[in-house]
Amino acid sequence: MERRLPALTAVLFLASALSAQTPSVIEHIRFPLWAELDAYPGLTNAQKQTAGEFDYPVERIKQTAPFLIAGMVYGWNFTYTPSDKIRNVAEYFSFSLLQEQGNELEQISYSDPWIENNTLNCWVGFTRTPQMIQSYNFWASINHPPIHGKGFGKIENGFDGITDATKEALKDAVRTYFRSHIKNKPKEITGKVLIRGQPEIGIDSGQYIVQLDFFLETVRIIPYTLY
Numbered sequence: 001m002e003r004r005l006p007a008l009t010a011v012l013f014l015a016s017a018l019s020a021q022t023p024s025v026i027e028h029i030r031f032p033l034w035a036e037l038d039a040y041p042g043l044t045n046a047q048k049q050t051a052g053e054f055d056y057p058v059e060r061i062k063q064t065a066p067f068l069i070a071g072m073v074y075g076w077n078f079t080y081t082p083s084d085k086i087r088n089v090a091e092y093f094s095f096s097l098l099q100e101q102g103n104e105l106e107q108i109s110y111s112d113p114w115i116e117n118n119t120l121n122c123w124v125g126f127t128r129t130p131q132m133i134q135s136y137n138f139w140a141s142i143n144h145p146p147i148h149g150k151g152f153g154k155i156e157n158g159f160d161g162i163t164d165a166t167k168e169a170l171k172d173a174v175r176t177y178f179r180s181h182i183k184n185k186p187k188e189i190t191g192k193v194l195i196r197g198q199p200e201i202g203i204d205s206g207q208y209i210v211q212l213d214f215f216l217e218t219v220r221i222i223p224y225t226l227y
Helices: 015-020 055-073 105-106 130-139 161-178
Strands: 028-036 076-081 091-099 109-116 117-127 146-154 188-195 198-206 209-221
Touching: 028 055, 055 105, 055 109, 055 117, 055 130, 055 161, 055 188, 076 161, 105 117, 117 198, 130 188, 146 161, 161 188, 161 209
Parallel strands: none
Antiparallel strands: 028 117, 076 091, 076 188, 109 117, 146 209, 188 209, 198 209
């Protein structure tokens, strides 16, 4: 039986209407986002027998959208230690928000839902404040090179799979950039990034695939002490 969204809360989107939508990331952020209609077996959400038919994908979208938009309007700090077998150093990477998340993200909108390939899809929208627009234009200057990365996360980990894939995408972007710009492996690299384009999330072989473009600001490169 075909699954339909409740008439009072949603309208199925026609293909012709979809083609008229345009992703945007500067003044008015707007991009499509999706979540599986059914939770991965074993997840806590999948075991809630009293949950409504669309509660799981709606909850997932409302977790993912603020996480990604925070990376688009605030940006992230990162710390990266490349692996070094000679020194017996393991690779390390961490990231966190550049600033405390404000209540501005409560203004995120979710519109025009539709169902496709067993997923609930919708358009996510957010309007930057004048300060956020100014910040984006600063990041878009020539001083912040663009970088790109791809990461993977397990579907069975739910929302954590999305965050894992995002972390891997950021690490991949940072690692690729510095490998081509630094001759000798450093002890540690710290920096900042801002998501500069439309986030892309897909699925392949039981894993989420997240692809992201960033603006990069290098804060500090610590070399190993010469000896």
